[in-house]
Amino acid sequence: MGSPVYIQIHNDIKRSIESGKWSVGDRIPSERELAVEFNVSRMTLRQAIQTLVEEGILERFVGSGTFVANQKVQEKMSGVTGFTDVMLAQGKKPSSKTVSYHIMSPSLSEAEKLKLKDGDQVLRMERIRYGDGTPISFEVATIPATIVEGLSKPEVTDSLYRTLETKKNMIPGRAKQNVSASLASERIAEFLDIKRGDAILRLWQISYLQDGTPFEYVRTQYVGERFEFYLEK
């Protein structure tokens, strides 16, 4: 094992939570108890907990204990995690309908934002996203063709982030986002089962790999009534 002990413990605890050993709201054993259980000092154990707190998986309260957090998972939403994970984290069943899916030449704006060279092709797809069957958003995603090379359509549409990590060992790093509000057009309203003129939360996002290469440019329109964006700074 190359990684430090506290990272291993971090993963151990994370697995325990994912496997249902501890559920949302549960108090996990105290630091002193866990330190004995994992046979490390309390300081080391604390470091493992610390990383989980920073991820929003655990919450600590002085005098009370450490608890499995519920809400905060949403934080990642604003980050580089995809729609699928966000919905799952909220206990909603994610699904999506692909409206279009084509390899094509990028628009000027797309080429600029994805730092493409002349002649580079992109995959552009339009999708409607659902949570528990209700339309949540309509998104247009543009991805450089080189990134999705060799991937099947389901691998791209189902959960691109996971596929990239597992199949191509590409790990998302930072992301730039822009949020604003507008009104639903006729076409969008139809897709999202709302009325024309209803409130829309607009998000555009450029996601970068850890080396700074842009790999996805997404413009999303969320139904204002059905979606909240949660951030923690």
Added chain:
Amino acid sequence: MGSPVYIQIHNDIKRSIESGKWSVGDRIPSERELAVEFNVSRMTLRQAIQTLVEEGILERFVGSGTFVANQKVQEKMSGVTGFTDVMLAQGKKPSSKTVSYHIMSPSLSEAEKLKLKDGDQVLRMERIRYGDGTPISFEVATIPATIVEGLSKPEVTDSLYRTLETKKNMIPGRAKQNVSASLASERIAEFLDIKRGDAILRLWQISYLQDGTPFEYVRTQYVGERFEFYLEK
């Protein structure tokens, strides 16, 4: 001094950097040296450094040392910086009109979010914010009366964040935010010089001091057409 030693050292070092004692790219003394200088254990000193690294002010390299990083500016935007600084950063002249300003008893929701005790009073103010003279947002801010005690109205309304830092030595820490979209009501439309039913970007934010005390609860409605929210993750 109530705050932990490592926070004090954190601020000490931060001040040293701001005052130009150490510039961008400079190597600061080693952890062991600084520990001696501040007369604390290396672990405690490390914690101070750690918080500065998390803020992006310092960078650490094993075997080389700890260096002053070049700051990313815009990130604070979505965080605990106020409207004034955001506008200035974009080269727009900020101004605001206070619609109401009263000390009163908090609503249930306010009391809960600001963790108030029974009988605690709050300052509630409604403001219209302008950028270069154009209405950008309407906001309702609720602040515990204890926080603004002894401050003049201009000190609160002009730039609360700066006043708190300079006058009360209160330093903002984290903030929780929620973003969604809705439509403008008649009243809001009038304030913002738009039409009823126009797109509104809604933001509520709870800001906390470094010790976790909530000190401000703000609900803002931005004109969708005139405002974009920029984030970097």
Added chain:
DNA sequence: ATTATATACCGGTATAGACCAAAAGTCTAT
């Protein structure tokens, strides 16, 4: 039954030491 009060437990902070691996500096043999 209700209200104080004591106490055990919790995470937060802090100390003083230790060893490791990566990086940088120094010295040496070629």
Added chain:
DNA sequence: ATAGACTTTTGGTCTATACCGGTATATAAT
């Protein structure tokens, strides 16, 4: 002069221990 081998310095990890103040709960006093 340079490549390679040592040594020192650096941040990263880890231990074992201690005390603090907040929290909850059991116990005693009302």
